[in-house]
Amino acid sequence: MxxxxxxxxxxxxxxxxxxxxxxxxxxxxxxxxxxxxxxxxxxxxxxxxxxxxxxxxxxxxxxxxxxxxxxxxxxxxxxxxxxxxxQxxxxxxxxxxxxxxxxxxxxxxxxxxxxxxxxxxxxxxxxxxxxxxxxxxxxxxxxxxxxxxxxxxxxxxxxxxxxxxxxxxxxxxxxxxxxxxxxxxxxxxxxxxxxxxxxxxxxxxxxxxxxxxxxxxxxxxxxxxxxxxxxxxxxxxxxxxxxxxxxxxxxxxxxxxxxxxxxxxxxxxxxxxxxxxxxxxxxxxxxxxxxxxxxxxxxxxxxxxxxxxxxxxxxxxxxxxxxxxxxxxxxxxxxxxxxxxxxxxxxxxxxxxxxxxxxxxGLELRPRRLREAAAMWQAVSDAAGGEVRDSLWAHPDIVPTSDDIDDPQGLIARLTGGQPEPDDVDRAIEDLLNDVSDDRPREAEDGTAEDPRS
Incomplete structure (x- = not known):
């Protein structure tokens, strides 16, 4: 050999x-x-x-x-x-x-x-x-x-x-x-x-x-x-x-x-x-x-x-x-x-x-704050209506945060004009509701979702 x-x-x-x-x-x-x-x-x-x-x-x-x-x-x-x-x-x-x-x-x-x-x-x-x-x-x-x-x-x-x-x-x-x-x-x-x-x-x-x-x-x-x-x-x-x-x-x-x-x-x-x-x-x-x-x-x-x-x-x-x-x-x-x-x-x-x-x-898939998040969405629905509630999913920058779950009334105040001076989130929401924002999530040419943050 x-x-x-x-x-x-x-x-x-x-x-x-x-x-x-x-x-x-x-x-x-x-x-x-x-x-x-x-x-x-x-x-x-x-x-x-x-x-x-x-x-x-x-x-x-x-x-x-x-x-x-x-x-x-x-x-x-x-x-x-x-x-x-x-069945x-x-x-x-x-x-x-x-x-x-x-x-x-x-x-x-x-x-x-x-x-x-x-x-x-x-x-x-x-x-x-x-x-x-x-x-x-x-x-x-x-x-x-x-x-x-x-x-x-x-x-x-x-x-x-x-x-x-x-x-x-x-x-x-x-x-x-x-x-x-x-x-x-x-x-x-x-x-x-x-x-x-x-x-x-x-x-x-x-x-x-x-x-x-x-x-x-x-x-x-x-x-x-x-x-x-x-x-x-x-x-x-x-x-x-x-x-x-x-x-x-x-x-x-x-x-x-x-x-x-x-x-x-x-x-x-x-x-x-x-x-x-x-x-x-x-x-x-x-x-x-x-x-x-x-x-x-x-x-x-x-x-x-x-x-x-x-x-x-x-x-x-x-x-x-x-x-x-x-x-x-x-x-x-x-x-x-x-x-x-x-x-x-x-x-x-x-x-x-x-x-x-x-x-x-090493990851649990159970959402620990499910009830609190549901209570926040319900409060938004009651105060601002379903259309405003669902518009919050239009862009990752305006999705509610952990702080919003803790304080739904603060989120509702921003959504309903309860704050005298709107911030960037308020303006982004207003643009989306008026359908004038050009920063919407888009689809790639192959039909897959593009991450708008990329």
Missing amino acids: SEDSQPGPEDEFRDMLRQFLSGDSEIDPSKLVGAAGLPNDPAFMARLMSQLQSAVSRSGDGIDWTLATEQSASIATQSAIETSPG VSALEQAFHVAALWLDEVAHVAELTVEPRLMTRAEWASATMPVWSQLAEPVADSIADSLTSVLRDQAPEEMREMLAGASQVMRNVGGALFAMQLGQVVGQLSTEVVSGGDVGIPLLDDQQAALVPQNVAAFGDGLDIPIDQVQLYLAVRELAHARLFRHARWLRLHLISSIREFSQGISIDTGRLEELAADFDPSNPEELREAMASGALIPPKTEEQLAALARLETTLALIEGWVDVVTAKATERLPKSSSIAETVRRRRAAGGPAESAFATLV
Whole structure:
């Protein structure tokens, strides 16, 4: 064998990983998978081992998110129940009536795409592009930290091998993270009732959708006629989708804010080094507990806390507006307030999958100031009317702030001329209401939303 054909350190490392993944080493891969919080059933293990072996052989950079899509769809279909024609017809009619009711109370753009009824698997696949966008910065941070720790902790004789195999480790770590994300999104697909149920625009901003199987599950045990539940949820989903269609800047702004927050997340390498040094492959419980509790993600920095506060304010403003508009549009429903309270409690508590996403990415999606934001929007509606209320979404510079949530009367005074000398915000609002401002959000040539601040 010539010198050029001798296997290098990277090849040795690939061979070592392949041996481990094929089960020919002393370490049981299934125990490591269990420590990562993934299911340990034979079918899943076979699929995971196959995907990790493929990751070892990959030469490209970046995470293969198709693994997450496949895993989420697999979970979503396990408990799927076919929707009856009667359910389909009832929900289609609910969307039709919901659109008419919203037209009466909201001054926002109508959707250009018909609402959809989605299976759990369709919801998981359709929303995965956004989930992967939000999770990618954290996945990269984990991969960088893992590579660094393994290189620093490795025995001297293995360092040359690991130094040439960083890409292989990143691929394997990325594949494992993608499978974890798929697990979370698959579980979420069994809990959500609509496209906007978790507060962020997971679908295209011209799309509204309901998941019939989950709508039926939501209505079980409420002692409320199911047609009222369907109509209320249809109004709420349409309101959420229409808001993002109307405020073309909002979707990009929100997703960019979440990614900006996620990019600031680092991994506690000290804690990771401790786990690596003390790790017992036959007893992976300590590693499982660290990953499940989020112990590897250190406390948030001051910058992150400030970014999180801004993000939570935006989420609260969105859902508060949706709550107020939905309440007004569904006044004809006898049980509207009861359904609304159920939705609020459900969002405040969150589900198991949402908690898992918070652990995985370090971000909770529950708006902490939802009730206060809703009270502010209601006060604005009562004092200035729905058209003025909805005009505040026209540009990011005039959207209410956290201070406005604290002091709705101050905002109302500015909107209704209660202050003798108008400031820049007043003048911007006046320009928008008079339709003379040329600083409106625009669409790019390809039809996507441009951030007006860029």
